[in-house]
Amino acid sequence: MRTDFDPQAMEPFAFYQLLTAVVVPRPIAWVSTLSSAGTANLAPHSFFTVACVDPPIVQFTSVGRKDTLVNVEATREFVVSFASEPMFEQINDTATDFPHGVDEFEAVGVEREPSLRVKPPRVAGAPVALECRLHSTLCLGNSTVVFGEVLHAAVDEAVLVDGHPEIGLLRPLSRLGRNEWGSTATDGVREIARIRYQDWEQR
Numbered sequence: 001m002r003t004d005f006d007p008q009a010m011e012p013f014a015f016y017q018l019l020t021a022v023v024v025p026r027p028i029a030w031v032s033t034l035s036s037a038g039t040a041n042l043a044p045h046s047f048f049t050v051a052c053v054d055p056p057i058v059q060f061t062s063v064g065r066k067d068t069l070v071n072v073e074a075t076r077e078f079v080v081s082f083a084s085e086p087m088f089e090q091i092n093d094t095a096t097d098f099p100h101g102v103d104e105f106e107a108v109g110v111e112r113e114p115s116l117r118v119k120p121p122r123v124a125g126a127p128v129a130l131e132c133r134l135h136s137t138l139c140l141g142n143s144t145v146v147f148g149e150v151l152h153a154a155v156d157e158a159v160l161v162d163g164h165p166e167i168g169l170l171r172p173l174s175r176l177g178r179n180e181w182g183s184t185a186t187d188g189v190r191e192i193a194r195i196r197y198q199d200w201e202q203r
């Protein structure tokens with residue numbers, strides 16, 4: 001037996017709560033931007049993924065018109081800092097609905113560092129920063145998908161093993177349903193190679 005949920009018959013928020021509980025775990029983009037006045041902004045976005053391989057494009061979604069979206073539209077640049085477990089509480093603090101014009105780096109006490117290719121700062125303590133130039137936006141109902149071409153990736157040497165980012169050192173946080181967050185304990189990581197069709201019959 002299954003329970004049926006009909007989005008047409010439900011309040012949008014109730015269906016959103018269902019959707020975000022079953023599309024899990026979601027990686028978290030910790031997005032920094034600059035306003036047209038030059039004030040920095042920092043906020044987590046878990047509607048986040050890779051959108052294109054070549055050119056490298058990432059996407060995140062603003063539900064409603066938040067400061068991050070307003071800034072990206074105005075200044076056309078953003079940085080995605082990696083949401084790693086040691087910064088758990090700071091990441092959550094930057095989701096507070098501070099008024100427009102408040103610099104979350106300052107308000108929350110997050111150390112910044114300059115980016116190489118774009119003007120918005122990176123989070124100094126984050127193991128990875130993806131510096132992005134706005135590619136395009138797509139309006140869908142009450143939300144806007146933001147696509148950004150990754151111009152530069154800056155990775156802390158401490159998380160690289162043989163030049164590749166190591167999951168146990170990155171320690172990604174993820175967003176689950178409600179106010180739940182996930183962590184990636186190394187013993188929760190499984191590895192399996194994809195099977196080529198030409199090898200399928202010999203299995």
Ligand SMILES: Cc1cc2nc3c(=O)[nH]c(=O)nc-3n(C[C@H](O)[C@H](O)[C@H](O)COP(=O)(O)O)c2cc1C
Pocket residue numbers: 028041042043044045046047048061062063064066067068069091092094095096097098175
């Ligand atoms: C883990 C986490 C993930 C979030 N993901 C999103 C998201 O994908 N899209 C969104 O619009 N808001 C998301 N939020 C809420 C925003 O971070 C929050 O509304 C924030 O205040 C927006 O800041 P801004 O107005 O400075 O852009 C998330 C919050 C948390 C804690």
